[in-house]
Each structure stands twice: as C-alpha cells, then as structure tokens.
Amino acid sequence: MYKIAPLQNGLENIDGFYFGGLNSGFKKVGxxxxxxxxxxxFAISAIFTSNKFAAAPIAHFRRILEKNGGEFRTNFILINSKxxxxxxxxxxxGDIDEIFSEISKFTPLVNPVMSxxxxxxxxxxxxxxxxxxKNFDLMARDSEAIATAIMTTDTLKKEFAYEVSLDSGEKFHIAGICKGAGMINPALATMLCYILTDAKIPHSDMGELLSEAVEDSFNRVSVDGDTSTNDTVMLATSARASYDKEAFRAALKKLTLDLALMLVRDGEGANKLVKFRVFGAKNDNEAKKAAKALSNSPLVKTAIYGEDPNWGRIASTIGACGIExxxxxxxxxxxxxLVYDSAHRELDEERERLAHEVMQKAEFEISCDLGLGAGEFSAYGCDLSYEYVKINADYRS
Structure with a gap:
C-alpha cells in the first residue's frame, strides 16, 4: 500500500533538477x-499533440528520438512563451539547433530539447x-520562475507536488507545472506540462504510465474545442528515490488530473467547471463519445454560461454524437x-428551481444515464459566453 500527501510549492520538491526563468523580452512584463x-x-518520456501541423520543437524532439532508437536521455529542456x-x-x-549550439558554449548539453x-x-x-x-542562474531551483515563464493567456500558475510513502518506509516525490487556458480540446488539451520525479522508474514504465495518465486527465478536458500545434507533456526522473509501479501510477494520475482541472478552471472566458458523466452506455467507447461531445459542444457551453436548466441541449448533443x-x-x-426521464419530460417549477440552483455553482456534475449497458466515461468542460464562442478566432498555442 501507499499514501499520497500534498506538498507545498512545486518542482522544488524533486532532488536532482535545477530550474528557473527570466524575461527575455518576449513579454513586456514577467x-x-x-x-x-x-x-x-536524465530519462525522459513525452506525449505530443495530435495536430498534424506539430510545431518545430516537437519535430526536433522526434528527430532526437529516432536518432537514438526510441529512447534517450537529456540534461537540458528550454521553454519559451509568446x-x-x-x-x-x-x-x-534549424533555429532550435542554432540556439542550443550557442548555449552549449557556456554549459554542457546532452540531447537538449525545447518547447x-x-x-x-x-x-x-x-x-x-x-x-x-546567458543570464540563467543554472543552479536555481525556482519553480515559481519557470511556472510563470510558460504562461501565456493563463491567469494563474499551475503547479502541484506530492510525496508518496510506501509501506516499506521508503518515499518518492512527484511534481508538475502546466500552462493552458485557451485552445483546449480532448486531444491532450492546449498545454505545456512538465512532470519531474525522483522515483527510480524504468524507462519502459514511463511511456506506459504517462499515456494512461494523459488519457485519464488531459484527454478528458475541453474549453473551446480547438487542438493546438504545440501540446506537450514531458515526464523526467532523477532516479534518486524508491519506486513502486502502482503507487507511481496513482500519484501520476492524481497529479495530471489536478493539473487538467486547473486548466479548465482557468479557461479563457470560463466561469464554471462541469463534469460530464455518461454511464449506462452500450460500452465505454460509446460513453466516451457522448461525454466528449457534451464537453465540446458550444450549445452546451453557452447554456451552462446562461445557467439555463433546460435539458434539450444535453439530450440533443447525445442524440447527434452517433451512439446508441x-x-x-x-x-x-x-x-x-432530476431534469429529465421518460416520466418527467417537462420541467415543473420545483425541478427547474433545483436545477437552476445547481447551475449557479462554480463546479457541478451533469450525469446522463443511457440505461443500455455498463459503459461509462467522464469528461470535463466549462461554460463559455456566446460572444466568446462567436468571436474567438485568434488561434493561439
């Protein structure tokens, strides 16, 4: 067994790494x-955007991966915003290679990567x-500095850290920082995320567990339905502490879900976090289709924004998503x-009042029982005003 406990601050809880940030002139402030x-x-594993026009840093990473036969170690990650x-x-x-060529003149680099x-x-x-x-303090351990350096339209930094205690008395730690507020769709979510651990996790486990965690977190959230060219999740380990696969799996899933929900809470134009739980579907895949359709739907998002308890947009979205x-x-x-079942097709005054009270909350759940089987899936989304949905056409990453 194991126990997962939250820690103060972020990446500072992980021994073996240095990190920091500064202003290079891309932002006027910060x-x-x-x-x-x-x-x-250090060993590193990464998952990237499903967008076919993946950005240059992702292409650069993949070339290093191919060159090294599908597994490599690096000692330096460089990240810029704006x-x-x-x-x-x-x-x-080529610009990335040139930047690293110059940086290597004042610090040794091994397979450096960029985001x-x-x-x-x-x-x-x-x-x-x-x-x-050249002005980096390469001995810094400043999670605040790097967490703010990756922010774009974010209104707040996103970081969590946990200590995992095993029954043997041994411990390991895991921490992560993340950015993202717009262009967030269940295909990672528009984001950069860096997860550090001191657990001595085998490289073969890193990819497996990271994929599981991303599927159960970042791939379940939606703000505005767009998918970025730069989505990146990286997991790196200093391998200085103990390791237990099941404990690490649980801690990684908790960390990524906490970060993912913070993305939705900080969504551009968003005021509410909504969990869309679909169960009773024919199978899990059909439940997934319905839940993601609900979390992505502009009609559903604007209804939530308007705190309109009418269930029509929920039912319509499910009926249109191609499932039984x-x-x-x-x-x-x-x-x-209860807002709808076959015996209560019209909202009476009392049920409408109760539903409206729920929709006034900052966080709530919309559950849909399809009554057809054991399939279940939950996705997470937010409200958006009609004006935001209509005019938001500036494609950020």
Whole structure:
C-alpha cells in the first residue's frame, strides 16, 4: 500500500533538477523563458499533440528520438512563451539547433530539447533567447520562475507536488507545472506540462504510465474545442528515490488530473467547471463519445454560461454524437436534481428551481444515464459566453 500527501510549492520538491526563468523580452512584463536541467542526463518520456501541423520543437524532439532508437536521455529542456515556432518548416528546427549550439558554449548539453508556446507562424527571435539564456542562474531551483515563464493567456500558475510513502518506509516525490487556458480540446488539451520525479522508474514504465495518465486527465478536458500545434507533456526522473509501479501510477494520475482541472478552471472566458458523466452506455467507447461531445459542444457551453436548466441541449448533443441511445431510457441529472426521464419530460417549477440552483455553482456534475449497458466515461468542460464562442478566432498555442 501507499499514501499520497500534498506538498507545498512545486518542482522544488524533486532532488536532482535545477530550474528557473527570466524575461527575455518576449513579454513586456514577467518571465517568458525557462529551463529545466540536471548535472547528469536524465530519462525522459513525452506525449505530443495530435495536430498534424506539430510545431518545430516537437519535430526536433522526434528527430532526437529516432536518432537514438526510441529512447534517450537529456540534461537540458528550454521553454519559451509568446512564440510557438509552429508552421515555420525546416528553418524553425534549424533555429532550435542554432540556439542550443550557442548555449552549449557556456554549459554542457546532452540531447537538449525545447518547447514553445505562443503565436503560430513566426520564427523565434534567436538573438533574444541566446542573450537571455546567458543570464540563467543554472543552479536555481525556482519553480515559481519557470511556472510563470510558460504562461501565456493563463491567469494563474499551475503547479502541484506530492510525496508518496510506501509501506516499506521508503518515499518518492512527484511534481508538475502546466500552462493552458485557451485552445483546449480532448486531444491532450492546449498545454505545456512538465512532470519531474525522483522515483527510480524504468524507462519502459514511463511511456506506459504517462499515456494512461494523459488519457485519464488531459484527454478528458475541453474549453473551446480547438487542438493546438504545440501540446506537450514531458515526464523526467532523477532516479534518486524508491519506486513502486502502482503507487507511481496513482500519484501520476492524481497529479495530471489536478493539473487538467486547473486548466479548465482557468479557461479563457470560463466561469464554471462541469463534469460530464455518461454511464449506462452500450460500452465505454460509446460513453466516451457522448461525454466528449457534451464537453465540446458550444450549445452546451453557452447554456451552462446562461445557467439555463433546460435539458434539450444535453439530450440533443447525445442524440447527434452517433451512439446508441433511447429517449425512453435516458435520465439526466444536474448533481442530484432530476431534469429529465421518460416520466418527467417537462420541467415543473420545483425541478427547474433545483436545477437552476445547481447551475449557479462554480463546479457541478451533469450525469446522463443511457440505461443500455455498463459503459461509462467522464469528461470535463466549462461554460463559455456566446460572444466568446462567436468571436474567438485568434488561434493561439
């Protein structure tokens, strides 16, 4: 068995890594360039966007991976905000190599990797990054500095840390930082996320457990239904502490879900966090289709924003998503307030009042029992105003 306990602060809880951030001039105020490094190369695993136009840093990472036969170690991660380095072609990848060539002149680099977030279609201002990187305090352990450096339209930093105690008396730690507020859809979510641990996790387990955790967290959230070119989740270990696979699996899933829900709470134009729980589906896959359809639907988002308890948009979205469903068996609730079943098709005054009270809360659950089987899936979304949905066309990453 094991116990997972929250810790104060973020990445500072993980021995073996250094990290920090500073202003390089991309932002008028605040940090916009950060790093994670170690004295010795560390194992790393990553999951990237499903967008076919993946940004140059992702292409750069994949080339290193291919060159090293599908597994490699690095000692340096460089991260910038305000510029996505996406849709920049071979020149964008070459810019990364040039930046690292200059940085290697003042600190040793082994398979360095980069992440970027910001505006799509512009090449990096290499000179600014190189000049600023020379001012990094490479011995810093400042989670605040790097957590703020990766923020774009975020209104708050996102970081969590946990200590995991095993029955043997041994412990390990895990911590993560994340950015994301807009262009968030269940295909990672628009985000950069860096997870550090001191657990001595085998590389073969890293990819497996990271994939599981992402599927149960970042792939379940939606803000505005768009998928970025730069989505990245990285897991790195200093391998200085003990390891238990089941304990690590649980801690990693908790960490990623906590970060994912913070993304939704901080969504651009969002005021409410809503869990869409679909159960009683023919199978899990059909439940997943319905839950994701609900979390992505602009009609549902605007109804939630308007605190409109009418269940029509919920039922309509389920009926349109291509799964098996039956109006005679469907049951819809907002938390514990029944809004629809075959015996209560119209909202009476009391049930409408109770449903409206639920929708006024900052966080609540919309549950949909399809009454057809054992399939179940939950997705997470938020409200958005009609004006936001209508005019939000500036594609950020």
């Amino acid at each position: 940090n916009d360039l950060g790093f994670i490094r170690a004295d010795e190369p 510029n996505a380095n996406a849709m920049t072609g071979e020149a964008g990848i 970027s977030t910001g505006v799509i279609g512009y090449r990096l201002k290499k000179e600014k990054i190189i000049a600023a990187a 469903c039956d109006a005679e068996k469907l049951v819809i609730k907002y938390d514990d307030a």
